[in-house]
Amino acid sequence: MSISDSVRPWESPELTGWRRLPMSAVDRRDGSVLLDGTWRFQLLRSPGAPLAEEWGEAPVPGCWTMHDPHDLPHYTNVRMPFPHRPPLVPEANPTGVYEREAAIPAEWAGRRILLHVGAAESVLIAEVDRRPVGIGKDSHLASDFDITDVVRPGATHTLRLTVVKWSDASHIEDQDQWWHGGITRSVRLCSTDPLYLDDVDVRAGRDGDLRVDCRVRGPLTEGWSVSAGLEGYGELARDTAHDAANREQGRVSDFLGEARLTATVTDARPWSAESPALYGLTVRLHRADGTVADTARQRIGFRTVEIRGRDLLINGDRVLIRGVNRHDFHPLTGRVVTEEDMRADLVTMKRFGFNAVRTSHYPNDPALLRLTDELGLYVVDEADIESHDHAHEIADDPRYLPAFVDRVSRMVLRDKNHPSVVVWSLGNESDYGAHHDAAAAWVRRHDPTRPVQYEGAARTDWASARIAADIACPMYASLDEITAHARSGEQTKPLILCEYSHAMGNSNGTLADHWAEIETTPGLQGGFIWEFRDHGILQRIADGLPAGPGTTGGYADGIAAPGHRWAYGGDFGDSPHDGAFCADGLVLPDRTPKPAMYEHRELAAPVRLSYDGTTATVHNRMHVRDLAWLSAEWQIGAEHRGVRSEPVRLPDLPPGASAPLPLPAALPDDGGELWVTLRVTTARDEPWAPAGTEICAPGIRLRERTAAWPPAAPGGRVETDEEGLLVHPLLTAPPVLSLWRAPTDNDLLGGAARRWSEWGLDTLVRKIVSVTHEGDGRTTTVAEHPTAVGTVVHEQVLTALADGSVLVEETATLPGALHDVARVGSVLETAPGPDSLEWYGPGPWESYPDRSAAGYVSHHRARVDDLFTPYLRPQESGGRNAVRAFSLTRPDGTGLAVRLDAPRQVSVTRHRAADLAAAAHHDELAPRPGCVLHVDAAHRGLGTASCGPDTLPRYLVPTGTHRWAWTLGAADCGGAVAGGGAAQR
Ligand code: IPT
Numbered sequence: 005m006s007i008s009d010s011v012r013p014w015e016s017p018e019l020t021g022w023r024r025l026p027m028s029a030v031d032r033r034d035g036s037v038l039l040d041g042t043w044r045f046q047l048l049r050s051p052g053a054p055l056a057e058e059w060g061e062a063p064v065p066g067c068w069t070m071h072d073p074h075d076l077p078h079y080t081n082v083r084m085p086f087p088h089r090p091p092l093v094p095e096a097n098p099t100g101v102y103e104r105e106a107a108i109p110a111e112w113a114g115r116r117i118l119l120h121v122g123a124a125e126s127v128l129i130a131e132v133d134r135r136p137v138g139i140g141k142d143s144h145l146a147s148d149f150d151i152t153d154v155v156r157p158g159a160t161h162t163l164r165l166t167v168v169k170w171s172d173a174s175h176i177e178d179q180d181q182w183w184h185g186g187i188t189r190s191v192r193l194c195s196t197d198p199l200y201l202d203d204v205d206v207r208a209g210r211d212g213d214l215r216v217d218c219r220v221r222g223p224l225t226e227g228w229s230v231s232a233g234l235e236g237y238g239e240l241a242r243d244t245a246h247d248a249a250n251r252e253q254g255r256v257s258d259f260l261g262e263a264r265l266t267a268t269v270t271d272a273r274p275w276s277a278e279s280p281a282l283y284g285l286t287v288r289l290h291r292a293d294g295t296v297a298d299t300a301r302q303r304i305g306f307r308t309v310e311i312r313g314r315d316l317l318i319n320g321d322r323v324l325i326r327g328v329n330r331h332d333f334h335p336l337t338g339r340v341v342t343e344e345d346m347r348a349d350l351v352t353m354k355r356f357g358f359n360a361v362r363t364s365h366y367p368n369d370p371a372l373l374r375l376t377d378e379l380g381l382y383v384v385d386e387a388d389i390e391s392h393d394h395a396h397e398i399a400d401d402p403r404y405l406p407a408f409v410d411r412v413s414r415m416v417l418r419d420k421n422h423p424s425v426v427v428w429s430l431g432n433e434s435d436y437g438a439h440h441d442a443a444a445a446w447v448r449r450h451d452p453t454r455p456v457q458y459e460g461a462a463r464t465d466w467a468s469a470r471i472a473a474d475i476a477c478p479m480y481a482s483l484d485e486i487t488a489h490a491r492s493g494e495q496t497k498p499l500i501l502c503e504y505s506h507a508m509g510n511s512n513g514t515l516a517d518h519w520a521e522i523e524t525t526p527g528l529q530g531g532f533i534w535e536f537r538d539h540g541i542l543q544r545i546a547d548g549l550p551a552g553p554g555t556t557g558g559y560a561d562g563i564a565a566p567g568h569r570w571a572y573g574g575d576f577g578d579s580p581h582d583g584a585f586c587a588d589g590l591v592l593p594d595r596t597p598k599p600a601m602y603e604h605r606e607l608a609a610p611v612r613l614s615y616d617g618t619t620a621t622v623h624n625r626m627h628v629r630d631l632a633w634l635s636a637e638w639q640i641g642a643e644h645r646g647v648r649s650e651p652v653r654l655p656d657l658p659p660g661a662s663a664p665l666p667l668p669a670a671l672p673d674d675g676g677e678l679w680v681t682l683r684v685t686t687a688r689d690e691p692w693a694p695a696g697t698e699i700c701a702p703g704i705r706l707r708e709r710t711a712a713w714p715p716a717a718p719g720g721r722v723e724t725d726e727e728g729l730l731v732h733p734l735l736t737a738p739p740v741l742s743l744w745r746a747p748t749d750n751d752l753l754g755g756a757a758r759r760w761s762e763w764g765l766d767t768l769v770r771k772i773v774s775v776t777h778e779g780d781g782r783t784t785t786v787a788e789h790p791t792a793v794g795t796v797v798h799e800q801v802l803t804a805l806a807d808g809s810v811l812v813e814e815t816a817t818l819p820g821a822l823h824d825v826a827r828v829g830s831v832l833e834t835a836p837g838p839d840s841l842e843w844y845g846p847g848p849w850e851s852y853p854d855r856s857a858a859g860y861v862s863h864h865r866a867r868v869d870d871l872f873t874p875y876l877r878p879q880e881s882g883g884r885n886a887v888r889a890f891s892l893t894r895p896d897g898t899g900l901a902v903r904l905d906a907p908r909q910v911s912v913t914r915h916r917a918a919d920l921a922a923a924a925h926h927d928e929l930a931p932r933p934g935c936v937l938h939v940d941a942a943h944r945g946l947g948t949a950s951c952g953p954d955t956l957p958r959y960l961v962p963t964g965t966h967r968w969a970w971t972l973g974a975a976d977c978g979g980a981v982a983g984g985g986a987a988q989r
Contacts, residue, residue, distance in 0.1 A: 013139050014051060014127045014171035017091045017403045020410040023138035025118070025148040027414040028203040029421045030300045031370070032120065032194040039106055039163070039191040040064055047072050048099040051168045055101060063553055065122065067186035067338035068100050070541075071552045075169070077338060077541055079573035081180040081582040082433075084393045091172030091403060098169040098185050103162060106193060110158035115195040116222075119149045119163065122189025122369065125339070126177060127168040132161050141173045141407070144332075144366035144388040145414050146189065165191070176407060178392045179365045179432065181331055181586060182539060188332075188339045189369050197297040198222045201230075201289050202260075204300045206421040207453060210308040210319040212272040216240060220261035220289055227292030230263045234304075235284035240265035274319045275305025275423040277359040278628040280380035282423075303377060305423025309454050311474055314490075314527045316455065316498040318382065318426060321627050324522065325382065325500050325530030326608045327360030328353055328590065332368060335542045335570070335593040337553050343371045348595060349536060350379050354692035356590075356601045357608025357700075362502060362532045365390050365432040367415045376424035379692050383424045384457065384502070384532070387412040387443070389431030395460075399437025408439035413446050420451055429502070430458035430472055444472040459502050467496040479503035479534075480952030483514070483521055490527035501531025506951040508588035509749030509875045512600035513854035513946030513955045519607045533604070534951070539586035540570030540593035540876050545927060548576065562596030563874050569925040570876050584749065587876035588950070599850035599873060602858040609700030610634070611654075613665070613682050620704060622665040622682070624657040631657045634699060635687040638668045641862030643676025643709060643844055643888065652682070671706065677888070678707040679861040703860035709888075713905050714971060719806035721781035728775035728785030730802055730810065732972065734900045736934050737833035739972075741789060741798040741816055743768060745826040745880040745944075746920030754949025756824060763791045765825055766918065773797075780804075794819030809901070809973025816941070818963040826880075827909070828966045829940030831917075834892060836933035838899040839868050841912050843890035851885035853909065854945030854959040859885065868892070868935055872913045878923040883911045883943065891975040892935060898975060902939065905969040909943035912936070941968035 013019050045062030046055060062068055069077045075098040078085050086094045108117060121128055125143040129136065132154045140147025155161050169185035199222035207215045218230045232240040243264035250262055265287075273281035282303040289298040307319055315322045330349060332341050341349075346369065353361060361381050363372070366388035376383050388411050391398040398404050412430055419425050428447050430440050436458070444456050448471070455474035462468040466476035466489055476499045478486070489495055505512050512533070522528045542551040542558045545567055551558045558565050570593050573581035587593075590601050611634065612623040624631055631654045638650045655663040668680060681703040688695045723731040729738040744765040747757030760766060773786040782803045789796040796818055803811040816828050846859025848866060850873050872882040886907035893899035904910075914931035923929045945959025 013129065014093060014097065014168045015091050017172040018406055019139070020142070020406050021138070021140050021147065023149060024140045025150060026202070027145070027417040029302070029418060030201050030204055031302065032118065032196070033192070034301070036120070036192040036194040037106070037109065039104065039193065044103040046101050047074055048101060050095055050097045051099045051166070053099070059103070062100070062102060064102060064187050064191055065189050065340045066553060067184040067188060067340060069184040069186065070336070070338045070550045073549055074098070075185060076576040076578065077550065078183045078576065078578035079181070079581050079586050080183070081585050082178070082392045083580055083582070084175065084178055085183055085580070086170065090175035090394050090398055090401070093170035093172070093174060100167045100169070100185055102165040102167065102187060105160050106163050107160045108155045108157045108193065112195045113157040114198070116150065116198055116200065117152045117155055118194040118196070119151050120192045120194050121147050121165060121187065122191065124165065124167045124187045125169065125185055126173045127171045129166040129168070131164040131166070134162070134164070141171065142388050142411050142414065143173070143177055143188070144368070145411070145418065173407065175394055176389050176391045176398060176404065176434070179390045181333070182338060182541070184338045186339070199224070199228065199289065199291060199297040201287060201298045201300050203417070204287050204302070204421070206285065206302065206304050208304050208306045208423070210274040210306050212269040212306060214240065214267040214269055214306070216265040216285070216287060218263045218265070218287060218289070220263065221259060224258050224261045225292055228261060229290045230265065230287060231290065232265045232285060232287040234267060234269065237267060237269050237283070240267045269306065272306040275307040276319055276628050277323070277380040277382050278626055280378060281305060282377060302421055303374070304421060305377060307423050309426045311455055311498060314495050314498050316475065316500065316529055322529065323359070323627055325360045325532070326358050326604070327362055327382070327384070327530060327532035328358050329362045329364040329503060329532050329535040331364060331535065331537065331539065333537050333539050335540060335559070336551060336555050338541070341369070346372045347375055350375050350381060351692045352591065352595060352597065353381065353536070354379055355697060356597065356605040358604070360384070360532065362386060362429065364535065367419065370418065373419055373422040373424060377422050381424060382426045383422070384427040384429050385415060385419050385425045386429035387415045387431045389434050391434040395433060395435035399435040399439060405439050405442060409443050409446055412443035413450070416447055416451055426454060427475065428454055428456045430456065432459065434460060436460040436463070436472070440472045441470070457502070466499065467494050469496070475500055477502035480506065482953040483518055483956070486528055487521050487525050490525045495527045498529045499527055500529045503534040504531040504952065505533045506588055506948045507533060507535060507590045507598070507600060508585065508950040509877060509879050510873065510881055511748065511750055511946055511948055511950065512590070512603060513750070513852065513948060513959065514953070515600070515603050515855060516607055516857040517854070517956060533590060535589050537589035537591050537595065538570070538593045538876050539589070540572060542593070543569055543571035543575060545569055559594045562592035562594055563926065569927045572876060584877040592874065592876070598875070599858070600855060602849045603855050606700055606702065606858040609684070609702060611682070611684050611700060611702070613702040613704055615704035615706070620665045620667055621662050622654065622657070623662040624659055626659045628659055630659065631655070633687055633690065634684050636682050636684045639681040639683050639862060640668055640671065641679045641681065642672040642674055643678070644674040645672045647863050649683070667706070673707070675709070675711040677705065677709045677861065679703050679705050681860040681862060701860050705861065714805065714811050714969070715903055716805040716807040716809065718780060718803050720804035720808070722783055722802045722804045722810055724783045724802060727772055728783055728800070730812070732810065734835055734974065735832055736835050739800070739812060739830040739832040740770065741768065741787070741796070742827060742829055742831040742917070742938060743796065743822070743825045744917055746878065746917040748879045748946060749877065750947050750949045750954070751826070753951070754947065754954050756826070756949070759824065760826060763793050763822065765791060766921070791822060793821035796822065805971060807973060809971045811969065811971050813969040814941070815965055815967045817965045820963050823963055825944070825961050827938070827940045827943045828961055829909070829938055829943070829968065832937050833932070834900060834935045834937060837894045838892040838935060839895070840893050841866055841868055841871060841890055842893070843884060843887050843910070845887035845907060846885055850881070850883055852883050852946050853885055853943055854947065854955045856885040868912055868914065869931070872915070874926055878920040878926060878929055880917070880920065882913045883909055885909050892937070893975045901973045901975040903971045904939065908968065909940040911938045939968070939970055941966040
């Protein structure tokens, strides 16, 4: 019987590891042997099942759930995937056995040899030549085992890593994400001298004070020493007084040595997200003869984090936290992410104005923190603890106390030297118990330089003085609640939402409202959007399996290639499951930004523009940088004249300052609106953006429209059918009333969609009350639309205009019971052919009434297919807010042109709302040959009700009478969007 059979480490929460080495901040990759690649593999039914004769193969790192058909990904949010009470797990417990030979370098003779496993999910049992060498738990931190005694340098040994999927630890790794099994980070062999740096603890403040504490282990014969050099500075001084005091107090022994080095770097450039200045630090451990036994290299940054009153200060500055939550996710490899993947995630965040990331809900690969140090992102580093389903039972269950402290302390030990880490988080959604206080106490003692947060410790009392809550970090609190708290006089600490603005599907409504309050309300300091990326796994439709590692060409521009789809909960036959709730990111599974990213980018812009009627003013909104890294040009978008651009020189502006900006020289006056946009780009290469990358595009309106409505005099005849509906050669379906949209995830989970179906808005019935034709060809149709709670009366007046277009004037009166419909507007369908839309209004991005801060008013052009955002689960998509006019044309320029009486919500797609609502995935949708066109008098905001607050009352569609008017003409005879071409990017 093996150790594991008798101990059952997968059902022993008090066993957090066995013979696993203490965590350390010393990076041992240099000179190590990487064991990533193809390993022998078998998947057992349970940890006790016998091994088969035959071995298969598996990639390391890799999730077997992404390539082994016997155990596929399973998605649950809160619920555990099995009914067992903690710490128990099912007998059927997929267990992956990984094996390979490893040659121990001959030159490691006499050295200490370590086996390093980056991460394994969820229990790791390591053996060398069938001898157990250690056990590790915590699926998101490394385990290191000392294997010196069981290997021989120059020889080859068999490594076996047995990974048990379900364990007591699964109950505290119940994060909202796919369940996987596997070895998810790199495996290595490392070596050290017998005398080695056990740990190095760096403290570097913004004033340039540097302190390096070293712990040394090994044969500590008299005379060993440490030294260190800092790039651009030179050698650090030994703090002999500190070391002598240590010795006097009897704090030195023959198995643990401690030494402190210090420096005052008077000209140190502070590290910040805006200006992430890093300095290379090399720490050396010397033997008594002066030779170097061990070296630790690290890039460090000088920065100070403190809380003063209710402000979190970074280098003394109250920096607004524009954060996002990030999971380790990849659509082909599950939880395995490469350094390039991590860099791409972070670069995307930087390009879209984020300055902070929360490692929800576990420590990431150490590479992530090296990258946040380098690129400049503040990090809330979060421990791997979420006991959501059994939160209350576990938070005070003494069997789990060691695991809580273990997980938090090991994260802190590993990550403490990263300047980007500004806050420690004790985990997520695990109720609140003594274990949290125990872990917080450990952190306070070990690292008093950073605040500690845990949402659960202050859930009901944001001013709580609890040890685990330096920051009030609620999730999904409403804007009213947080502003009321900030104004209550009771606020005692910074309020930074750990999660807000749930990005599921077409979402992030009211982001601009949030930021307007945050920027003007002392005490509110930002938050972290939930979340960065949609967790859609690329799935082959034919066999239902994950496309898996190595698949190429499986997606592009956010869209799964033919024969594939983005899978979410339930798509692998997983049960119970939580459907598309894992698709709640700001970017699609392949990292294509959703339109909400542009909204965030503009709200977070380093440069802002204002106009007081005569003068334009540019504001530098940064804390550290001036404007020298940015270039700009004016884009002039006159309503009837197309777009042209003109260079502009940004003034020399220190952080926080403002200055007038000369407007473009010759501004057209064509009777229409006049907007100018300041297109701001990077002037030179930034580590996260090549020169020329667009950073923001703030716009200002210089003149309002003066032209009269309607744009042409009546004349001619309108053709209608017997129901009074327009008959027009460009249309296959005439304009009729629409009150519904394909429910967004917010509409569905927030309850609006259910109400709409109960009312019957999705199957609106039209009953004609009267059709009247006037002598001049005008047709007036009055129709009633009975719903389950009241009747909507719709009147449509069609008039032919002298320029050949048709004027459509409409009113719709909603009874009081229809207090929250999706939209009030017209829907029509065009004949096949037109495939390109040009519009005058905000753009180019998709926008909705409560998510419309990003667009700048200009002439925009896009292919119809590109207007539609492929949100993972098909839903309302592709809208453009505040459109003034548009033309929808074929490649030869012919098609239809629409002018609107006022800025209106418009959408042009290939799908009827009902098509979208009926489909669960995009492969089930057949694009229509023509276009489906919506022109809305009013359109409901998006809100974030799939998890959190719905939109604000002012973005709901009011009851009563709505009026709207528009003209429909041919694009080739006086088209709507005249002039010299649209904005192109
Ligand atoms: C919150 C979780 O912390 C996060 O992991 C995710 O599930 C998010 O919600 C929703 O997508 S918890 C929720 C119960 C508020």
